[in-house]
Amino acid sequence: MTSNRIVDSVDALVAGVRDRAMVAVPRDTSGVSMAATAALIRRRARGLHLVCVPTSGLQADLLIGAGCVATIETSAVTLGEFGLAPRFTAAVKAGTIELKDATCPAIHAGLQAAQKGIPFMPLRGVLGSDLVSHRDDWKVIDNPFAETAGDPILLLPAIRPDVALFHAPRADRHGNVWIGRQRELMTMAHAARETLVTVEAIVDDDLLASDETAAGTIPSLYVSAVAEAEFGARPLAFWDAYPAEAVQISEYVRLARSQDGFARYVARYLGGGEATTAAE
Amino acid sequence: MTSNRIVDSVDALVAGVRDRAMVAVPRDTSGVSMAATAALIRRRARGLHLVCVPTSGLQADLLIGAGCVATIETSAVTLGEFGLAPRFTAAVKAGTIELKDATCPAIHAGLQAAQKGIPFMPLRGVLGSDLVSHRDDWKVIDNPFAETAGDPILLLPAIRPDVALFHAPRADRHGNVWIGRQRELMTMAHAARETLVTVEAIVDDDLLASDETAAGTIPSLYVSAVAEAEFGARPLAFWDAYPAEAVQISEYVRLARSQDGFARYVARYLGGGEATTAAE
């Protein structure tokens, strides 16, 4: 029995991402759905609030360059050994995106607060960073459990994304998704209202049937839709399954220095020039 | 290479549990080390502060009956379909143990606070329960993120056990422990200073070598010592590996109605009458 969670195409999958949605995406090495990123650009998504868990790279830079992003909450945007993220950098300079700079454990804590249905989560450290003064949604209180007066502590509001969007090795026909030790993907799915996943393959086994596979599986309970997309993380690396397409990413870095060059990259690699069906 | 985390006997393992230690133990179905429980009773452990994650049954009742427990923090003590826990019930009536009654998610939240190194964790619900008025270590504040005034919310202090003690199916020779989907065992290990584990078997494979097994594995980083103890959860059931010894537990319920009967049970099943080496 194939669940109605299994959809036919990545374009159908991203129909679940409305304009202005808050979308949580994982960092480059955890399972980025570049297939869904391309589909979002093809359907000209607008006004997205990206939450990078806890950083992003090529995915954020592409979405920013394509005009899909209004706000980005992140601990960093970087192409790693390929260098700075050109469209992110340009958008910051131009002031065309709202920045919610954060620090990695603060983003994890905000998602865990949503996962637990609590309005906020405390976090040690961070005080004294200029991040705190620029985040008017963060609060500092005196630790109510302190033995002596004072002891300020940072409180982070829950981050409850509309959508968690990522790529995983496999899902079964019920919509259970195996994510192995990339546990932040499970936190994202628990925290988000909807979870959309591309996978390398859809398998016949029930991933919850044994404790061995269940240990690394997000139950379908949290999964809204799954689409098969082989090599769906390319040109990024995907775990140990395949390496980054270094030539393509280097070409991106070269072209995306300008908005024109960025458009050429999109046309060449993402089918941005083709007529596509808008999702909604 | 066998890590020095692998110890020769369960008695050597429980040498790591000092008198008056705060010891976190899982609920009956998650992997209770009854082998270590017997060893603690043999070595006449005293003054333990048991933290039941989030409930306990035969293990807590045995330790209470044997005089090992000064304080118990728990959401329930019950023998399930076998009935009420007789020594727990008697100790409550006699006032010989300190009770820190809790509710399941509060214990999980306290451990997660310790896992995250934060002094407290908020939790929704619970307000209006008499639990709150009897727990002077819990606090209620007005939610600093509330849009309108008021909105009281419960804050739970971190629970940082000295020892997490449980039973698992297998460990490798480095001391990595596979716990499958019993994720609370990982939270306990992260939260506790020391983690002591009995396992059905020690295996030659490296549990961290593949994403498949790593997904359900506590890394040796968090594990102080492991001892092999086949059927180490008996007479309790252990996952799907073996069922409860219903006859033995029923006999426990019958005998443990009185302290004398309890002593007979211990002598018969736990070797309590034998000369044993005190651990320290």
Added chain:
Amino acid sequence: MDCSREELLIATIARLLEGCRHVAVGELSPIPGAAAFLARQRDDRVTVLGRLKNNMFTNGGVELFDCAAQGRIDAFFIGGGQIDGEANINLIGTGDYPRTEVRWPGCFGTAFLYAMVPRVILFRQEHSRRVLVPRVDFISAPGTSAPGVYRRGGPYALITNMALFAFDTARRRFRLESVHPGASLEAVLDNTGFDFDRPDEVAQTPAPDAETLSLMRGPVAREIARTYPRFAASLFPDAAEDAKRLTGHLPG
């Protein structure tokens, strides 16, 4: 068609679950468990969550509570050593805390779930003034909360061996909905320690129809036998024998 008291309870609870998507049940709740499985037989979008064998949870013991906090659980069941007329429940014991004369296991997750799950069904077979008291000795979980206290769940109904009550949160009172076949209004009044509302004409709880009974005795019985083998052995002996042969396990 004849049915047992347990079958009546299962069918009645299943009716209370109509419209629910995710129903959570505890380990020791075979009758609510059977009701949830029955609801799933009728609507395959229903999922039954909780501490079952082959359950759907993969994030440890905290997941049931997180899941409820996320608003993903529509219905849950709570018993109670004492239940009072404002739907407060006591799972701690009788007498003065902490040295209660009678000590029960403890509050489990009720203090949390009662506030978080929209449709909490109070289920206690014993219908007596010992259980249904004017005021509980210890509030494990309150039936209602003060204004301004965050709450999105609470008591929906109370079902016993004698009767079905609905709970009116605004009035903080139970209302008698129906009396089970074999019981009477007088017996309910005699055995209830708290005051409650009731219509002029009290209905009888309807017995399950033939189709419902055959679902219960067929597929539901087989599912129950896997999770609650001892219970199934008394209620549905045939299905229990099948399950025992398949798993070779005593209950655990």
Added chain:
Amino acid sequence: MDCSREELLIATIARLLEGCRHVAVGELSPIPGAAAFLARQRDDRVTVLGRLKNNMFTNGGVELFDCAAQGRIDAFFIGGGQIDGEANINLIGTGDYPRTEVRWPGCFGTAFLYAMVPRVILFRQEHSRRVLVPRVDFISAPGTSAPGVYRRGGPYALITNMALFAFDTARRRFRLESVHPGASLEAVLDNTGFDFDRPDEVAQTPAPDAETLSLMRGPVAREIARTYPRFAASLFPDAAEDAKRLTGHLPG
């Protein structure tokens, strides 16, 4: 024995790790990574944590931070677009936030880890007035905290291509410890934008001995080649070739 600048840095950082048990390194930090592997060659109780292949973490991206918060991580490395004389670091950019003239990736976990890890080693190869500034434009993570602010970690040393500094938290100032072979005190003074303490006689950073060099060029090089293949290709070409043959992977 001749050694490269990178080998000098690796050996010097490894000395700074003496006595550490758990050392965490980032993905893009090959020199600190090599230093951590060297420390492990010398003491097999050392564990190297972080985003390595076959890493020890199984609880997702949050685990590094939780682990540090639990007090299990003894040393960590932070770079910095700007570092000032009070050990404040800036990873955001230059100019006025948010529309910084130059924008760097962002703060990563530094704002947290700087406060939680006892021995944070600031590592930046470029030694210039552009990097080592009187006052950072944006404090991603502060070098010191006000009294009463919970903090159990912070800056321990700063190492660049020219020199090694220790940080004195009480005085909130760096102290020059040694100047690397090939650099001079004058060059350090010319290229440092902040004021710092120094002894009357400034030592030279000792070069690694033959045994250390052979550890670096042997087992350490092979470990580095697995995690940082591009870096290894330039520094330890033989080991990198071996690793490439074994994995067939480009860096990712």
